[in-house]
Amino acid sequence: MAKGRVSIVVERCKACGFCVEFCPTKVLALSSAFNSKGYHPPHVVEPEKCSGCDLCGMYCPDFAIYGYKTPAPKAEVKAEATHEG
Numbered sequence: 259m260a261k262g263r264v265s266i267v268v269e270r271c272k273a274c275g276f277c278v279e280f281c282p283t284k285v286l287a288l289s290s291a292f293n294s295k296g297y298h299p300p301h302v303v304e305p306e307k308c309s310g311c312d313l314c315g316m317y318c319p320d321f322a323i324y325g326y327k328t329p330a331p332k333a334e335v336k337a338e339a340t341h342e343g
């Protein structure tokens with residue numbers, strides 16, 4: 259289960275590749291699609307590996323990407339709570 263998610267603002271991206279290069283778990287790859295400026299933005303190839311560390315966001319010079327932590331899914335929390343008795 260992924261602990262984080264990454265959000266990509268495709269139109270701001272200039273395809274420098276920093277986010278792809280610096281993601282510690284290789285969540286991202288540059289897409290073969292173009293944005294309206296003619297750049298290849300990143301896309302998520304391994305969503306389950308994202309920790310939400312936001313290193314991609316820190317390295318992006320164009321504020322085109324950011325990562326964030328996701329809370330534990332509610333179903334799991336509930337299952338743990340009802341295991342008494």
Ligand code: SF4
Pocket residue numbers: 270271272273274275276277278299300314317318319320321322323
């Ligand atoms: S670091 Fe930012 S500008 Fe560079 S490829 Fe990633 S999203 Fe695009």
Ligand code: SF4
Pocket residue numbers: 262263264280281282283284285286307308309310311312313314315324325326
């Ligand atoms: S938030 Fe961290 S793990 Fe997720 S894509 Fe960005 S650098 Fe990779």
